[in-house]
Amino acid sequence: MSGPKLNPAQARAVEHMNGPILVLAGAGSGKTRVITQRMARMLERGVPSHAIVALTFTNKAAAEMAERVAHVVKERGNAGATKGLMVSTFHSFGLSVLGRERKSIGGTFTIFDQGDCVSAVKDILARTARGKAYDASAILARISNAKNAFILPEDLREREGDEYDEITSMVYPRYQALLRSFKAFDFDDLVCEVARMLREKPDMLERYRAMYRYLLVDEYQDTNSAQFALLRLLAGEHQNICVVGDDDQSIYAWRGADVRNILDFEEQFPGAVVVKLEQNYRSRAPVLAVANAVITKRTDSKHKKVLFTEKAGGPTVSLGTAQTPENEAAWVGKEIARLYRDEGIRPRDIAVLYRSNGQAKLIEEALREGTVPYRMVGGQQFFERKEVKDLLAYLKVTLNRADEISLRRILNYPPRGIGETSVERLGMHALAKGWTLWQTIERVDTLEDIPNQARAGCKQLERAVADLRKRLVIDRAPASVAGRELCDAVGIFADLDESSGSPQVAARRKGNLESMLNTFAKRETRVREKGNDETAERELMAFLQALTLNLDDNKEETTDRVTLSTLHGSKGLEFDYVFLIGVEEGFLPHNRTLEAKATDAAPQDIEEERRLFYVGITRAKEKLVMTKCKHRSLRGKPTPRPPSRFLSDIPDELLEVFDIKGDPALDTNKMGENAMNLLAMLEGLG
16 A cells, blocks of 8 residues: 555555445544545455445545545556546535436526525515515525425424424425426535435436445535435445544534434444544644543543544643633734744644634734734635626526526626516516516517516617527637627626726726636636537536536635634644634533523534534644633623633643733723722712
């Protein structure tokens, strides 16, 4: 085997070939190496590459995995062995299945992003005539939860007395019907709909079972019920499924992940082999000692793990107490500036982690004051920017006229005289006559109550889409070229100049469009190099579908900046120096957990908060500093903050405890004393 020698537990996981296996991979235990070496070993033993599918949760992880497997196989002198190997996210896998089955689902289809889905729910709510305003995003979240739990529309039951559950049970089937009428799927459908099709179509299921005889799953603790159903169906009778994960790092229940999938693996796949990876290659011993102390107190673990390392020594974990959040942030900012300027630590090797986004504001101010460069994980994604979505909407409508959400987006953009009243009338005509919205636009001359200006605007849009379709489908012009021609022809570039408020903003927004067009150009170069025999139209639609999955998720930051991230956003990352702030009741565990109604799930919520704390601790390689505050402002009043209950699980000898000295003007105790003195003085004067 190439590279460092596998430890005994890793080797056991790699060498196991047939039948179910659960690899419990502790934080920093080399799980990616195990997965890639296992795939390389399977290929070495003669398993055809096309018979293997490896699934994970981010495109970054999938790309890294595929690259590593290719590298290992090449080193062993068999560079072509990975051709046909599928390494992808669950959702990309689902998209590939829907693509293969497109004839049976009606041909070309669109993938709706979050904004498109919210618009669809709003459209349904507008038609229900209940006379009450509902939060479309909250309803969509409930629909998403139902899909992740693999609950089909007809099976959804509302909880008694819950108004939003009641309206969701009404909206969900209409929402699914609306998506199908638009020839569209949402993000969750890429798993849920595929699992449903496999369950209901035995012939299709047999084809895919025969196609993929070996399944590998990364981050198995993050799987939801729909993903589990998909895996159970594909595993079939051969049961050749290898799952790698860590129940100690299961932190996504709020978005549908079910920790029981990994806890109950042996019951779901009888005879499964269980391998524990406990040697940590990331963190120093003091960090691991604290991590072990916290996680061993879990009440819901079936497989206890104790991490160990050969990286002896290292600084003791620190716990600082500040009087106020301002003191805490100022100290963290100054300490980072000291590490950066005095000790030569690169900013990219430092992170500040927190439970809630609101905690970042004071840290940002402190870093700006100290002129320390930083970045925040989880900002607006490139493909969510308005100007980019507008261009993509034109392309989607050109290839799929039934995509009404994209059509409504561009109907009056740039402005062409089709006001809200006209849009509403067009929609009513479509509904009354059984036409699609596009057919209504094509027949606008037959409609009597549409103003002349709106009628002319409809014709302008129809010509623009027809011209774009001619360039893309008939002339086979590259999307990068046709897209630029469209931006000029319909006036998108001109509108950005007029509507952006300043030349600088306009330049930035036009730069985003240029980046999008460059993305198309790069993809076109790759397609030419591959000699793909797909039609240009189908190839472009596949690319647009893939873009909706945000193929740049978790993109590596190449600039040298300190990372600010929520604990959830930090999973999968690692840094030499980690500052974990706000280790208090109300943050860890979070108030939402503490204030939840007493239900059977409440203890599990607390355990998830413990696991989240553990994830934060294990991001640190060299040094971990935790901080907490004695007081925080609540509704304008200084309020005492108890330390996190999880801190009591850490033995005193594992922590270096210190007080954070702050500006006396910000000291809450002094503020209280001053207020009392002022009150006494006023009473004396009275």
